[in-house]
Amino acid sequence: MPKPPTLGRQRRTNPVVWCFAIVCSIIATTIIIAGIVIFSGYLVLRPKVPLLSVRAARLDNIYYNGDVFAVKLTLVIRAENHNRKAHASFYDTRLLLGYHGVRIARLVADPFDVPRNGTVDLNYVVESSPIPLPREEQYLTDQSMKKSRLMLFVLKGSSKTMWKVGPLGEVKFTLHMDCELVLPVNGSVLLHSRCSTKSH
Numbered sequence: 001m002p003k004p005p006t007l008g009r010q011r012r013t014n015p016v017v018w019c020f021a022i023v024c025s026i027i028a029t030t031i032i033i034a035g036i037v038i039f040s041g042y043l044v045l046r047p048k049v050p051l052l053s054v055r056a057a058r059l060d061n062i063y064y065n066g067d068v069f070a071v072k073l074t075l076v077i078r079a080e081n082h083n084r085k086a087h088a089s090f091y092d093t094r095l096l097l098g099y100h101g102v103r104i105a106r107l108v109a110d111p112f113d114v115p116r117n118g119t120v121d122l123n124y125v126v127e128s129s130p131i132p133l134p135r136e137e138q139y140l141t142d143q144s145m146k147k148s149r150l151m152l153f154v155l156k157g158s159s160k161t162m163w164k165v166g167p168l169g170e171v172k173f174t175l176h177m178d179c180e181l182v183l184p185v186n187g188s189v190l191l192h193s194r195c196s197t198k199s200h
Contacts, residue, residue: 050081050088053196059183070130077122081114088163095157100137104128153181
């Protein structure tokens with residue numbers, strides 16, 4: 001009569017492996033829950049990146065004698081925060097105003113806050129020192145003064161912004177501005193220009 005097969009000891013899973021599996025399950029569950037909370041918060045709050053824009057600009061005065069150039073301008077730069085449930089902070093705001101490659105002024109601002117769904121205007125009065133112009137810039141300035149009656153300026157720079165958006169926590173962005181301002185030489189005010197920042 002054949003003998004029944006003899007079974008050996010069943011191999012048991014090491015307790016360390018069980019502990020590792022439980023820890024991984026807890027971590028995965030936590031990540032999933034956090035993702036759901038963040039996504040839900042985004043859908044509810046719809047966070048928007050604050051921005052800077054040129055609200056108004058005016059060429060107040062021009063001095064030009066053929067080779068030396070000086071100007072006085074008024075600029076209103078508006079900081080905008082379109083988040084309804086969070087105020088925004090702006091800091092490290094540095095902008096350069098130039099004319100055909102010649103630097104005219106450096107515009108800076110101390111750190112400031114913008115209330116939720118609000119705006120803050122930064123007012124600048126720029127008065128340059130007399131600037132010697134290269135020959136090419138002299139020609140362009142002559143054309144602007146005598147024919148087009150418009151002068152082209154460039155505004156470049158950046159600002160950093162930070163705000164807290166519910167469960168999303170603290171959000172930071174760097175805003176970059178690089179745009180042209182075409183101002184009438186007759187002192188007319190340029191309103192609502194397309195000059196604004198783009199976030200990166």
